[in-house]
Amino acid sequence: MTLLDSQEGRDLTVQASRLQGQSIAALLSADATRPQAFSCEAAGLHLDFSRHLLDTFTLENLLSLARRADMQARIAALFAGREVNHTEKRPALHMLLRASAADNHAARFAEVVATRERMREHVETLRSQRQTGFTGEPISDVVNLGIGGSDLGPRLTSEALAPACPAPPRVHYAANIDPEDLRSVIAPLNPATTLFIVCSKSFSTEETLHNALAARRWLQDAGASEKDLARHFLAVTSHLQAAEEFGIPPDNCLPLWDWVGGRYSLWSAIGLSTAIAIGWEAFCELLRGAETMDRHFRDTSPESNLPLLMSLLEIWCCHFLGATNHAVLPYAYRLRRLPDFLQQLTMESNGKRVNRSGDTVGYHTAPVLWGAAGTTGQHSFHQLLHQGTHLCPVDFILPLAPADADEDEDGRHGRLVANCLAQSRALTVGRSAAAAEDSLRQRGRDDDAEWLAPHLAIPGNRPHSVLSFERLTPHSLGALLALYEHRTFCSSVIWDINAFDQWGVELGKNIGRQVHEVMLGPAAEDANEPASTLDAATAALIQRWRDANA
Numbered sequence: 001m002t003l004l005d006s007q008e009g010r011d012l013t014v015q016a017s018r019l020q021g022q023s024i025a026a027l028l029s030a031d032a033t034r035p036q037a038f039s040c041e042a043a044g045l046h047l048d049f050s051r052h053l054l055d056t057f058t059l060e061n062l063l064s065l066a067r068r069a070d071m072q073a074r075i076a077a078l079f080a081g082r083e084v085n086h087t088e089k090r091p092a093l094h095m096l097l098r099a100s101a102a103d104n105h106a107a108r109f110a111e112v113v114a115t116r117e118r119m120r121e122h123v124e125t126l127r128s129q130r131q132t133g134f135t136g137e138p139i140s141d142v143v144n145l146g147i148g149g150s151d152l153g154p155r156l157t158s159e160a161l162a163p164a165c166p167a168p169p170r171v172h173y174a175a176n177i178d179p180e181d182l183r184s185v186i187a188p189l190n191p192a193t194t195l196f197i198v199c200s201k202s203f204s205t206e207e208t209l210h211n212a213l214a215a216r217r218w219l220q221d222a223g224a225s226e227k228d229l230a231r232h233f234l235a236v237t238s239h240l241q242a243a244e245e246f247g248i249p250p251d252n253c254l255p256l257w258d259w260v261g262g263r264y265s266l267w268s269a270i271g272l273s274t275a276i277a278i279g280w281e282a283f284c285e286l287l288r289g290a291e292t293m294d295r296h297f298r299d300t301s302p303e304s305n306l307p308l309l310m311s312l313l314e315i316w317c318c319h320f321l322g323a324t325n326h327a328v329l330p331y332a333y334r335l336r337r338l339p340d341f342l343q344q345l346t347m348e349s350n351g352k353r354v355n356r357s358g359d360t361v362g363y364h365t366a367p368v369l370w371g372a373a374g375t376t377g378q379h380s381f382h383q384l385l386h387q388g389t390h391l392c393p394v395d396f397i398l399p400l401a402p403a404d405a406d407e408d409e410d411g412r413h414g415r416l417v418a419n420c421l422a423q424s425r426a427l428t429v430g431r432s433a434a435a436a437e438d439s440l441r442q443r444g445r446d447d448d449a450e451w452l453a454p455h456l457a458i459p460g461n462r463p464h465s466v467l468s469f470e471r472l473t474p475h476s477l478g479a480l481l482a483l484y485e486h487r488t489f490c491s492s493v494i495w496d497i498n499a500f501d502q503w504g505v506e507l508g509k510n511i512g513r514q515v516h517e518v519m520l521g522p523a524a525e526d527a528n529e530p531a532s533t534l535d536a537a538t539a540a541l542i543q544r545w546r547d548a549n550a
């Protein structure tokens with residue numbers, strides 16, 4: 001029997017059918033204390049989940065489900081460094097990367113501290129313009145070459161926290177194997193003053209290695225000798241030897257460890273580009289924000305445990321109310337990359353179809369996560385949120401004050417906040433057909449009122465959370481990202497899946513190599529007779545590629 005089929009799970013199924021006939025607006029107006037009762041605060045982040053379709057009884061049952069899953073023991077096992085990633089036989093100890101004390105991990109922590117010190121030195125040398133390129137001029141631009149976890153976290157955090165008009169060195173990101181990506185990043189840069197950080201945990205990722213080779217050619221074409229290259233490359237990897245074989249000297253290589261998953265690695269030297277962009281102190285503050293959330297998660301009882309509550313809301317919406325997707329809408333332009341980051345975090349972690357024993361799960365796991373910064377999304381996909389047929393729970397992410405008050409002389413940030421609150425209210429209360437008809441009549445449109453009203457009606461009753469905090473700072477961002485990491489872990493416990501492997505991405509990579517070999521091999525004499533072990537459809541498309549490139 002799975003956890004979700006347990007007595008607790010069955011009780012929740014009954015409650016879901018009871019609550020589906022109720023109105024969130026009615027629950028709110030029936031109890032003035034609901035916003036306080038259905039809220040939780042940790043590390044400066046305040047979650048208001050009063051606009052979910054649940055009541056106290058449901059919440060208690062969800063907490064019972066977590067107890068039945070032995071959640072506190074599972075959290076303790078995660079922090080203790082047990083082999084939670086059992087298919088790869090390793091722990092998941094990303095919390096150690098932002099810890100200020102070793103706890104029970106002295107040897108690993110010593111390596112973390114030593115690496116932090118090396119990072120700090122690189123950051124200070126670069127930010128004080130003491131590092132020079134092959135012509136002796138100071139490095140003015142740093143390009144992070146990485147993809148997936150070696151790109152999304154650093155890109156998000158540096159874009160969220162770096163000044164709008166940064167002093168050199170400016171930080172840039174190139175991830176895609178599409179040559180347009182790196183080309184457009186380096187086009188305005190000077191090779192003599194550009195440094196590349198090759199970020200790859202495995203140091204075998206096709207995109208990153210080919211972009212690194214292209215970067216090397218660009219430097220050499222500009223006059224850099226083989227020896228000069230050392231001034232222009234750093235690497236971050238758990239395969240130090242591979243980085244050395246690529247030609248990056250050991251002093252320029254920072255380590256990563258197998259107990260850090262790629263999508264959990266921004267706190268390690270993978271975050272070097274962020275630390276360069278925002279400064280060492282700010283980077284440490286990002287780590288402290290995450291550590292504050294780690295301690296809250298580890299030490300707080302379930303009913304006030306923010307990551308656990310957010311996970312239970314996810315389970316409630318997906319498993320019991322039937323949502324298959326989830327939107328994250330940051331009302332902060334600086335957080336516009338947050339949905340990209342969370343896509344990897346949640347969908348690569350929990351997009352699984354077998355449980356930890358290898359048996360097919362009989363239910364949906366991670367929902368499809370998507371989103372974009374408000375208010376821009378309001379002018380595109382919010383239509384579907386308000387009137388579409390999908391149940392799409394939303395997390396609104398809301399910094400209450402502008403990151404820099406001087407940047408908001410005309411009060412536009414207040415309008416941004418008002419828009420977020422308005423979207424939340426519209427999703428809750430909607431507008432009945434009768435109200436729409438009345439409003440049309442009041443505007444003198446009696447002839448249209450009856451037939452047009454159903455088109456204007458909005459059902460409301462759409463569950464969502466508002467996660468607010470004072471302002472976007474390194475500390476609040478660190479706490480926010482750690483919150484989603486731990487929420488992802490709690491959901492994996494309830495779904496009984498391994499959140500820390502990602503075997504599903506391997507097949508496509510292998511086939512990619514095979515397809516490329518065939519593309520470069522001799523053409524089939526007869527296009528109908530595939531010359532390779534590939535299927536006929538792939539072979540036909542390869543032929544179209546040959547024709548287009550002939």
Ligand SMILES: O=P(O)(O)OC[C@H]1O[C@H](O)[C@H](O)[C@@H](O)[C@@H]1O
Pocket residue numbers: 147148149150199200201202203204205208262263348502505
């Ligand atoms: O850091 P790397 O080893 O280059 O890996 C980069 C990315 O590639 C893979 O495809 C994985 O699915 C990701 O989890 C990883 O973050």
